[in-house]
Amino acid sequence: MTPQPLPDDAGVLAVDVGGTTVKAEVVDGCGRVLTSGATPTPSGPAALESVSRLGRGLLEQVGAQRPVARAGLVLPGIVDRVRRIGVRSANVGWSDLSFGPELEASWRIPVLVDHDVTLAGWAEWRTGAGRGADDVVFVVLGTGISAALVVDGRLVRGGGGGGGPSGSGGQAGELGHVVVRADGPRCGCGGRGCLEAVASGSAIAREYARLAGREVDGAHDVLLALDDDPIARRVWDDAVAALADGVSAVVALLAPSRIVFGGGLAEAGEALIGPLRKALGERVFVTPAPDLLPAHHGARAGLVGAALLARLGGTDGG
Numbered sequence: 562m563t564p565q566p567l568p569d570d571a572g573v574l575a576v577d578v579g580g581t582t583v584k585a586e587v588v589d590g591c592g593r594v595l596t597s598g599a600t601p602t603p604s605g606p607a608a609l610e611s612v613s614r615l616g617r618g619l620l621e622q623v624g625a626q627r628p629v630a631r632a633g634l635v636l637p638g639i640v641d642r643v644r645r646i647g648v649r650s651a652n653v654g655w656s657d658l659s660f661g662p663e664l665e666a667s668w669r670i671p672v673l674v675d676h677d678v679t680l681a682g683w684a685e686w687r688t689g690a691g692r693g694a695d696d697v698v699f700v701v702l703g704t705g706i707s708a709a710l711v712v713d714g715r716l717v718r719g720g721g722g723g724g725g726p727s728g729s730g731g732q733a734g735e736l737g738h739v740v741v742r743a744d745g746p747r748c749g750c751g752g753r754g755c756l757e758a759v760a761s762g763s764a765i766a767r768e769y770a771r772l773a774g775r776e777v778d779g780a781h782d783v784l785l786a787l788d789d790d791p792i793a794r795r796v797w798d799d800a801v802a803a804l805a806d807g808v809s810a811v812v813a814l815l816a817p818s819r820i821v822f823g824g825g826l827a828e829a830g831e832a833l834i835g836p837l838r839k840a841l842g843e844r845v846f847v848t849p850a851p852d853l854l855p856a857h858h859g860a861r862a863g864l865v866g867a868a869l870l871a872r873l874g875g876t877d878g879g
């Protein structure tokens with residue numbers, strides 16, 4: 562049975578399990594945050610106990626003041642949202658970790674589970690920079706690269722993951738593993754020249770270190786040095802060109818009217834989106850050029866998606 566949307570006065574618990582931090586909030590129907598918390602993400606199965614404890618703490622804080630009716634949890638990696646299992650996450654290092662039933666026993670409310678990037682994109686489409694458009698691509702540019710797709714007013718899930726006819730899969734949007742440089746560096750997935758291996762924040766920092774002979778903390782350091790360091794300029798321009806190659810394939814296939822960029826690298830704003838717009842203009846001729854926009858919810862998009870999932874009882878309503 563599909564859960565029904567909750568009334569506005571009901572609170573929901575939203576939890577976003579990231580590679581380094583678990584973030585959680587209790588939110589009311591107007592989007593007001595009643596209480597929030599965070600805790601480091603331990604690697605492996607220990608993540609479950611951390612999530613459980615964080616959520617329980619927040620539920621105790623709001624207590625009788627506000628009944629919390631349902632929870633939404635978003636996870637990285639491959640997620641089986643029907644069985645409510647974290648199937649695999651290379652970052653956090655778990656496999657087949659069951660969250661749903663265990664957290665329901667701990668929190669004593671129904672718990673819905675979904676994929677972090679898909680729900681962040683869904684949140685941007687429903688309530689953020691993609692609002693009002695029927696064809697939106699949401700691209701997360703961070704230590705990895707991934708996407709969520711909205712086509713003809715529907716969130717695209719695809720197969721894979723938990724797989725099978727139950728609809729539990731949903732690995733559409735793996736933009737980071739589109740090959741953009743056939744002779745490029747090895748990717749964590751086992752392939753070669755994937756977009757993620759060339760243009761993610763970690764790939765940019767790695768390439769700069771290789772060419773300059775010195776380490777940097779991340780892609781932001783490369784961005785800050787663009788005006789007076791020719792190596793930084795070259796690495797950044799190459800990454801933007803690779804991004805434009807990858808994104809132009811999506812534009813040719815789906816003809817989105819908007820592409821929304823989130824994740825750490827997208828915090829560069831126009832410094833990233835400006836050159837990307839120009840590079841995309843040099844590659845897109847058949848389909849109309851989409852609007853390129855920064856994400857509205859920023860780093861909170863996953864939490865906003867988790868709260869919306871809990872409130873609406875699913876993503877099927879579009």
Ligand SMILES: [Zn+2]
Pocket residue numbers: 737738748749750751752753755757
């Ligand atoms: Zn790959």
